[in-house]
Amino acid sequence: MASDRMNVRRRLHHVGFVVSSIAQAADSYALSFGASWDGVIIHDPSQQTRVAFFSIDGADPLIELVEPAAEKSPVSQFLSQKGGGLHHLCYEVGDLAEQLRSIRTAGGLVVRKPAPAAAFDGRRIAWVYTRDRVLLEYLEA
């Protein structure tokens, strides 16, 4: 419910890993994390990615696998140059604008302004790179 969402201040929603193929990596990730997957792969044209979420004992955070959906996908270079792997942390926040103001004050760089994301039923996400060199995704609650 919207009122419940607004009460969410900040929680770790998922940990994102970049892979070349969700289908090929799914079994291995599920085994490594003791996680389960419902078999759903979501295509997000605006992000040029496909993603899948894995649950560990039904609790937060989720594990997200991300694969490029286009040659120029934002994760393509990470995949080709780093070989994929741990990519970002995503926090669900109650006030996205306030969170971005706060991280900007802390010296973080807003990489992508808030925009609706297909993976979260149109809820807005924003991307930030912190001064500690960590890529963060913020998901509006």
Added chain:
Amino acid sequence: MNSSTWETVRRIAGDIFNLPAESLTPQSSPESIDSWDSLQHLNLVLAIEEQFALEIDPEELERMNSLDAISRLIEGKLASEA
């Protein structure tokens, strides 16, 4: 292009990309520097923000596609703040 801005950008880029500053030219870009990947691009922008006390907007990130473009963007922002 202001030589002071250019020399500072070149020094920062050399540090980030682990290259001799002298080897970098205004035309240096992600296409010509192997280590200029998406994450190193963000590291470069963070270092530039810190050095020049500027804030770079998300829309400006993609326009920073060469050292020349970066230097000119910095000069434009500094001029608009003056």
